[in-house]
Amino acid sequence: MAPNEDAAPVAKGTIATMKQSWTDLFRWRQRVAITNEYGETTTEWQSPEPLQNPLKLFTQLSARDWVFFLVGLAAWTADAFDFHALSIQTVKLAAYYDTTKTNVTTAITLTLLLRSVGAAFFGLAGDKFGRKWPMVVNMIVLGLLQIATIYSATFQQFLAVRSLFGLFMGGVYGNAIAMALENCPVNARGLMSGILQQGYSFGYVLAACANLGVGGSTESWKTVFWIAAGLSIAVGLIRICFPESQQFLAAKRAGKPKVTPAAFFRETRAMLAKEWRMCIYCVILMTWFNYYSHTSQDSYTTFLLTQKEFKNAAASRGSIIMKVGACVGGTIIGYLSQFVGRRRAMVGAALISGCLIPAWILPTGEPSLSASGFFMQFFVQGAWGVIPIHLNELSPPAFRSSFPGITYQVGNMISSPSAQIVNAISESHHVRAASGDRVEAYGPTMGVATAIIAVGIAVTAALGPEKRGSRFETTAPAGAEQDVVVKRRESRSEDAYESEGQLEKGSEAKLEKA
Secondary structure (H helix, E strand, C coil): CCCCCCCCCCCHHHHHHHHHHHHCCCCCCCEEECCCCCEEEEEEEEECCCCHHHHHHHHHHHHHHHHHHHHHHHHHHHHHHHHHHHHCCCCHHCCCCCCCHHHHHHHHHHHHHHHHHHHHHHHEEEEEEEECCHHHCCCCHHHHHHHHHHCCCCHHHHHHHHHHHHHCCCCCHHHHHHHHHHHCHHHHHHHHHHHHHHHHHHHHHHHHHHHHHCCCCHHHHHHHHHHHHHHHHHHHHHHHHCCCCHHHHHHHHHEEEEEHHHHHHHHHHHHHHHHHHHHHHHHHHHHHHHHHHHHHHHCCHHHHCCCCCCHHHHHHHHHHHHHHHHHHHHHHHHHHHHHCCCCHHHHHHHHHHHHCCHHHHHHCHHHHHHHHHHHHHHHHHHHCCHHHHHHHHHHCCHCHHHHHHHHHHHHHCCCHHHHHHHHHHHCCCEEECCCCCCEEHHHHHHHEEEEEEEHHHHHHHHCCCCCCCCCCCCCCCCCCHHHHHHHHHHHHHHHHHHHHHHHHHHHHHHHHCC
């Protein structure tokens, strides 16, 4: 096939897009729509750029780019630590509040359920006011709510605080990935996206290390929450020390110095009317992905403690090794997605993780379970490593802060009962452990659910769109573009009026001369 051969236009409509996406999945070249300076759009087949040395890609980021990336990564890591401080200590919290593990996971459900509200509010704030101050407020309030959790005297107070926690937790993801990735060079996005997404896994690793360090006593859960509070507040204070995103400021200046609320919401409504199919698709995709991660990881420590009858130290070590695999897999597969394509990377990783399920739940010893957990999360979070940049590329360019955050958190809201469902089914069914004891069936429950989810991800990604390499660096923020159009129209009207006036004056002068 000749270089840049003409291709059929990108399909319109749901069924046509699914058919085109399925056939394109098996073509090495990618169908790319190109718009020239006159607004004319053509479509052609483009070959992916060869993979570059990761160290060379790192050097393409300036010092300022690295600062924004690392702050975004730190915010996402602290966010994950805050969340997993609860999920890995379910057994301790159940003993502390004298309730069941299923009831404790109600707090996880409430947190995930309300994250979408925070994502909508802080995401729109990030698109309108910038990335800096919404994130500062987010992180400091998250730390304060972690402290409030420690002082919750009753289980009802505990659930109420975790609900509020979900509201503010939801605002972190969209602003963090927009700030971290919007200045990345195009060919470095896959690698940086994979590294960024693993902030979530790294947060889990840090929480598991803290859990290992404080020991297995019932009261020790509070120490982990104090550490989480300190991390979140520290990230918020660090963010104050750095300026607003230069990309946001430059795009805003290129549009209009002041983005009016009316123009912002007018453009939001127009975007939803035009991109509703993309919104629904991304919500479905993120629902699958959130079920994927929460089903395979939130109850993993409980699985090792109950079904495999590990001590707290062994279960913590297994959780740490599992999430180290996630960090490695997300980085590598995110990097490879720049070459093999976003959808191929997600489909391949999801199917391989499904094949690893028996090795993940059947072994009985710590070494074998740790090894299988490492490779399972290598591919689970490997698929996740593509998500930050994939959502950014699918997003309407002016809504890169709100769109990824809202679709991600709405998917989180729909999948919010995942940990509670796993615990409820596991506690109501029993299997025989290696010791001969009857134990709760966490392994079979997690295995069956993860297999279904992996297939769902593979099918959804295979039939969905892809915009790898799309250009969004110079797009004005939401609300600015329409105001620019209005301003240009007004300017053209004034010019036309002045020209008309000059013509009239010229005609009058000629008449007088005659």
